[in-house]
Amino acid sequence: MNRIITTLALSGGVALAALSPAMAQETLRLTIASGHPEVFLWVKHMHETFIPTVNAALAEKGDLQIEWTEAYGGTLMKLGSEAEALETGIADVAMASGVFDPAGMGILNITYAMPFGPIDPEMVTSAVEDALYGTEGLIDQLTDETGVVYIGGGVAIDGYNIAAKRPIRTRADMDGMRIGGAGPNLAWLNSTGAVGVQGSYVTFYNDISTGVYDGNIGWMTANVPARIYEVAPYWNRTDFGAMYIGGLGVAERLWEEFSDDTKDAFRKGAEAYSKAFFEEQSAKYAANEKTMLEGGGEEIMMEPAERQAWIDDMDNPVTAWREAALARGEPVDEMLEIYRDTLAEDGFTFPRDYLAE
Structure with missing residues (x-):
């Protein structure tokens, strides 16, 4: 599905330069995309939660507005090519996920390498993000390797x-x-x-x-x-x-140009996105089981x-x-230990200690 959300109050024929200084507002045109359709909750809440939250946060400052183009369901890029699309400029915001892109985002597949873990999606997501951010240099290395800045908004099925x-x-x-x-x-x-x-x-x-x-x-x-x-x-x-299937990623080329206020707005959007995802997921699980x-x-x-x-x-x-992670030079052992130990602190012990072997 393609849709364009325009936050401009003026017609396209009116130039921003014609505005008075007090009303001047920069407009940024961005594309957010996914290879999955909106039937999947992590795509649905890009539209329903992430975008409105970012827009609202930016509106509080008043100096930037975004004109969003949304392209879901593989209309712009195929499933698994999200990181490539961000790096090459096809898209600006997308899900950073390793499930369908193990070559580029394989480090995010930690839970798939440690199955029979907790069944609580929020517990899993929190532990993964603790491991991602707690492993020295890992987030920066992921950006260097892929051209994608991970901004949070992690979700788990x-x-x-x-x-x-x-x-x-x-x-x-x-x-x-x-x-x-x-x-x-x-x-x-x-x-x-x-x-x-x-x-x-x-x-x-x-x-x-x-x-x-x-x-x-x-x-x-x-x-x-x-x-x-x-x-x-x-x-x-x-x-x-x-x-854990991933979180939200922004193209590095774009992120580097953002002001601190804009970065903060995107992080607020990512936080709201995760929260809304888990709330709906919990309600849908019970209804679907019935x-x-x-x-x-x-x-x-x-x-x-x-x-x-x-x-x-x-x-x-x-x-x-x-x-595979060691071959890419990633500090995977530290990440694995943080993930396992964080879950242990939260009360979950794996039925087999994969890391002791």
């Missing part, structure tokens, strides 16, 4: 589980199943006998209904709107954990001993991700 055509109570139940998922989470199937197949919510429903695979790794507030429960009615509680159960879906709890055996036997998921 509400927890991955497996929707499938049959119930999963033991690992034996998974043997031979074909499960669709995004790249980073397919490795979680290691040691189960299931086969991971690259897919996304664009194709999950049709691929499951036609037998391409037997289910998908997904989250409640996406699975239910996509009506996956119609073709994969068993919501199997593997509890992979809430997963819809699924009333629509014929069923929740299945995996046997705790089977789940623990799965976790113990799988290849350490941190290893490959850590090696």
Whole structure:
């Protein structure tokens, strides 16, 4: 979807130079974009929360207004090319995420490298941002490598589980199943006998209904709107954990030209964005769960001993991700320790200490 929000009170034919000094106001034209459509909450609140909050903060100062062009759903850039679009000038503001851009933003995929974590999205997001900002030089290095300034606004999805055509109570139940998922989470199937197949919510429903695979790794507030429960009615509680998907990024070339007041307005927008996201996510989770159960879906709890055996036997998921980060010269070990220790301070201990191995 493309839309233009114009905050100018004058027609396009009137030059700013014609204004009196007291009324003079700079206009900045910016493009905010996403490869995902607005059905995803992290895109929806770019429009509903981030932009209005930035505009309101700038209006308090009165010397700058922004004319926004919004381009969502891949209308300007494809999914996974957000960092490239910011660096090359195609877009000015976008989601900084590593899930679909592991080469450019892979350091943000820390939770995907440490599955079976907390199911609380806000706890996860807070711990990730503590690790990002608490690791000396990491944010600056991310900017140097990508040309993107991370401004906060971090969000996490509400927890991955497996929707499938049959119930999963033991690992034996998974043997031979074909499960669709995004790249980073397919490795979680290691040691189960299931086969991971690259897919996304664009194709999950049709691929499951036609037998391409037997289910998908997904989250409640996406699975239910996509009506996956119609073709994969068993919501199997593997509890992979809430997963951090990223935060808001601004092109470095642009950020360097911002005044302190403008930077502050963008950070306020990012903070409001996270808050609104989590509030709606919480409400939607309960509503979506009710819809699924009333629509014929069923929740299945995996046997705790089977789940623990799965976790113990799988290849350490941190290893490959850590090696890739070290190859990029990133201080990944410090980041991992801060993330783990922050969660421990908040009362969560991983069922396996990936970092001790």
